Amino acid sequence: MKSKYIIGQHVAAPTRNDKMDEKEKKPLSAFLTDAEVKVVWREEEKTKVGRGMITNDDENFVYLTGEKGTVIVNKKDIIAIKQ
Numbered sequence: 001m002k003s004k005y006i007i008g009q010h011v012a013a014p015t016r017n018d019k020m021d022e023k024e025k026k027p028l029s030a031f032l033t034d035a036e037v038k039v040v041w042r043e044e045e046k047t048k049v050g051r052g053m054i055t056n057d058d059e060n061f062v063y064l065t066g067e068k069g070t071v072i073v074n075k076k077d078i079i080a081i082k083q
Contacts, residue, residue, distance in 0.1 A: 028057045032083065039064050041077040054081075 032054050039050045039062065050073070052066025062078065064071045 028054060028062060028081075032081075035083050037064075038080075038082045039073060040079045040081075041073050042079060043077060047079070 035053065036051070037054060039054075041048055041050075050064045050066060050071050052064050052071075054062055055065045055070070056063040057075070060075055062073045062075055064073060
């Protein structure tokens, strides 16, 4: 791994993992703006599917709004998101 020295201090060069961490801090809704998606999640030992747009998300939940209304899904239960 290459490293850089700046004014006598040792600073590691950014790695691929550093870039991935930066992306993870952005909300999911920022990546899927105005996009119709399909979300698959597990709820009480059943697999559920929702179709619509991700209108918002935070640390724990994704807000999926479709024709039948809004569903709030825990991010830990999400199996897949397909655009």
